[in-house]
Amino acid sequence: MTSTLASWNDGAARxxxxxxxxxxxxxxxxxxxxxxxxxxxxxxxxxxPMPIQxxxxxxxxxEMAEAKPELRDQQPWRAxxxxxxGWLGALMTEHYAGDDSNVRVLAAGILAAFEGISVExxxxxxxxxxHTARHPTLDRGYLECAYAPMVELLGFLExxxxxxxxxxxxxxxxxxxxxxxxxxxxxxxxxxxSSTLDYTSDGRGGTITHRAEADYLDDGAQKPIRxxxxxxxxxxxxxxxxNGDIPMLDFTRHQDKRFLSLLVLHDDGEREFDYTSGAExxxxxxxxxxxxxxxxxxxxxxxx
Amino acid sequence: MTSTLASWNDGAARxxxxxxxxxxxxxxxxxxxxxxxxxxxxxxxxxxPMPIQxxxxxxxxxEMAEAKPELRDQQPWRAxxxxxxGWLGALMTEHYAGDDSNVRVLAAGILAAFEGISVExxxxxxxxxxHTARHPTLDRGYLECAYAPMVELLGFLExxxxxxxxxxxxxxxxxxxxxxxxxxxxxxxxxxxSSTLDYTSDGRGGTITHRAEADYLDDGAQKPIRxxxxxxxxxxxxxxxxNGDIPMLDFTRHQDKRFLSLLVLHDDGEREFDYTSGAExxxxxxxxxxxxxxxxxxxxxxxx
Numbered sequence: 001m002t003s004t005l006a007s008w009n010d011g012a013a014r015x016x017x018x019x020x021x022x023x024x025x026x027x028x029x030x031x032x033x034x035x036x037x038x039x040x041x042x043x044x045x046x047x048x049p050m051p052i053q054x055x056x057x058x059x060x061x062x063e064m065a066e067a068k069p070e071l072r073d074q075q076p077w078r079a080x081x082x083x084x085x086g087w088l089g090a091l092m093t094e095h096y097a098g099d100d101s102n103v104r105v106l107a108a109g110i111l112a113a114f115e116g117i118s119v120e121x122x123x124x125x126x127x128x129x130x131h132t133a134r135h136p137t138l139d140r141g142y143l144e145c146a147y148a149p150m151v152e153l154l155g156f157l158e159x160x161x162x163x164x165x166x167x168x169x170x171x172x173x174x175x176x177x178x179x180x181x182x183x184x185x186x187x188x189x190x191x192x193x194s195s196t197l198d199y200t201s202d203g204r205g206g207t208i209t210h211r212a213e214a215d216y217l218d219d220g221a222q223k224p225i226r227x228x229x230x231x232x233x234x235x236x237x238x239x240x241x242x243n244g245d246i247p248m249l250d251f252t253r254h255q256d257k258r259f260l261s262l263l264v265l266h267d268d269g270e271r272e273f274d275y276t277s278g279a280e281x282x283x284x285x286x287x288x289x290x291x292x293x294x295x296x297x298x299x300x301x302x303x304x
Numbered sequence: 305m306t307s308t309l310a311s312w313n314d315g316a317a318r319x320x321x322x323x324x325x326x327x328x329x330x331x332x333x334x335x336x337x338x339x340x341x342x343x344x345x346x347x348x349x350x351x352x353p354m355p356i357q358x359x360x361x362x363x364x365x366x367e368m369a370e371a372k373p374e375l376r377d378q379q380p381w382r383a384x385x386x387x388x389x390g391w392l393g394a395l396m397t398e399h400y401a402g403d404d405s406n407v408r409v410l411a412a413g414i415l416a417a418f419e420g421i422s423v424e425x426x427x428x429x430x431x432x433x434x435h436t437a438r439h440p441t442l443d444r445g446y447l448e449c450a451y452a453p454m455v456e457l458l459g460f461l462e463x464x465x466x467x468x469x470x471x472x473x474x475x476x477x478x479x480x481x482x483x484x485x486x487x488x489x490x491x492x493x494x495x496x497x498s499s500t501l502d503y504t505s506d507g508r509g510g511t512i513t514h515r516a517e518a519d520y521l522d523d524g525a526q527k528p529i530r531x532x533x534x535x536x537x538x539x540x541x542x543x544x545x546x547n548g549d550i551p552m553l554d555f556t557r558h559q560d561k562r563f564l565s566l567l568v569l570h571d572d573g574e575r576e577f578d579y580t581s582g583a584e585x586x587x588x589x590x591x592x593x594x595x596x597x598x599x600x601x602x603x604x605x606x607x608x
Contacts, residue, residue, distance in 0.1 A: 172533075173536075187536035187537070188534065188535045188536055188537070190536070194533065197532070197533070198525075198529075199528045199529050201525075201551060201554045204559060205554065205555060205556075205558060205559065206528060206554050206555050208529060224503045224510060224512060225502075225512060228423060228501070228512050229476075229498065229501070230492065230534070232477075232480045232494070234509065247503055247505060250505045250507075251503070251509060251510050253508060253509035255508060
């Protein structure tokens with residue numbers, strides 16, 4: 001097992017993982033119960049300076065503003081077109097202060113940006129973006145922004161009979177085209193946010209298209225609900241990194257069997273990013289709930 | 305392969321199935337693309353004189369009316385309590401005539417019947433019901449109401465690398481406790497209707513409970529949408545039996561690869577039931593769309 005988690009230092013986090021997996025196998029936990037769920041942004045790949053999908057969306061808004069000049073006077077197209085990251089930053093500050101008026105403006109823009117697109121075309125765009133776009137500061141392509149120790153962990157779990165799922169606040173159909181290639185997670189095991197969809201028959205198989213309306217945001221209390229809806233099970237292992245993962249980590253607690261909840265701590269400004277904003281309550285809860293904190297700085301020999 | 309589909313007569317339907325599966329294997333269609341979707345009521349198990357889940361619900365309404373006498377004056381509890389199948393029958397007639405006012409009354413009662421129940425308790429009730437209740441006319445338990453030729457077909461597909469999913473208008477969480485035992489379909493591959501769910505944390509893992517509000521009804525155009533949402537794929541094989549399956553059968557059409565759509569025809573009043581009500585358009589469309597009709601009378605040597 002040493003070589004399997006080669007990018008993990010031999011500390012408490014690695015020991016907790018190895019011990020948990022060994023016990024799962026030696027206790028002969030039925031394979032169908034070995035369900036592991038992973039948040040994506042900030043857990044499996046990096047989310048700073050902005051979530052990767054937000055970059056994808058901003059580029060689409062710019063395209064729209066280029067095609068339709070009148071959009072340039074209107075948020076969120078204006079901020080995207082003028083690369084006004086101040087507006088986006090202020091929006092997050094307002095959000096933490098309890099004011100979501102600009103979050104709603106951005107959300108409406110995002111939904112409008114993909115209105116009417118077929119699920120196949122949406123995936124083709126996401127796939128092309130992820131295979132070509134580069135991270136703004138890390139000097140690597142987005143598909144090289146997955147954390148190597150996490151990819152090792154996914155492989156280690158799979159080799160021991162686990163089924164790994166992504167339970168992300170990000171878009172389900174944004175991640176699906178690359179989940180197998182990047183994480184070894186098949187597309188049917190990607191749970192994420194989605195807009196409402198329409199189906200139109202046409203005698204050639206029909207088309208599923210995006211409506212400009214959110215179906216659900218897979219974050220917070222929606223995470224356990226969506227995990228249950230998809231898998232019909234309470235996971236025995238969960239990994240997250242932010243306040244939105246608290247209910248998922250809570251849901252992974254069993255009264256009658258072993259479980260493991262991991263919380264990734266971004267404390268490595270040199271190799272990745274150093275922040276706890278948006279994770280304050282999760283970090284506080286880790287201590288009282290018996291979650292294992294994974295320090296990027298101390299627990300990982302390499303990040304990417 | 306003869307012994308595999310032993311309950312199928314050697315007619316056009318069986319030949320279409322065997323040829324399709326053989327070609328899928330000899331063409332080396334990637335295993336992950338071998339997605340097969342099955343309606344449940346009237347396709348995998350019988351749905352007359354009423355859907356099995358409706359019996360489950362009516363018993364719950366009776367229980368409620370026994371506990372709270374004032375409910376006995378109010379529909380749908382009154383019809384359930386008085387075993388007034390006339391009211392339920394009239395409701396379906398009204399529905400087909402375009403009047404859904406009593407359908408809404410029934411739906412509201414159904415949702416109220418399970419309000420606040422945890423998903424675990426709901427499954428325990430469904431599981432107990434399905435393992436003990438008997439079909440009203442067929443002289444067999446409900447778990448013996450699955451069609452033997454369909455169970456064979458599921459096994460034949462699985463043996464050839466297919467992933468079978470249930471895409472039913474019935475309740476997802478109603479079917480999950482028995483899907484593995486009855487059909488060999490694991491719970492995470494059951495797609496069906498669901499009420500909206502809540503998650504409440506409690507420091508012991510939290511609870512997911514039913515809200516008295518439909519999330520979606522997995523029928524008609526929702527079937528392709530829910531199949532896509534769950535699997536991220538267009539299936540290559542679909543089996544249905546009613547008008548509500550038309551979009552799913554349509555969605556299974558590919559321009560660039562082989563596919564198979566099957567429509568079960570209930571034409572055997574002796575061994576099962578003889579009806580086309582609710583399937584008129586589907587049967588009409590079968591001819592023009594190249595769907596293979598499976599006649600219970602002619603294609604199956606045994607039904608159960």
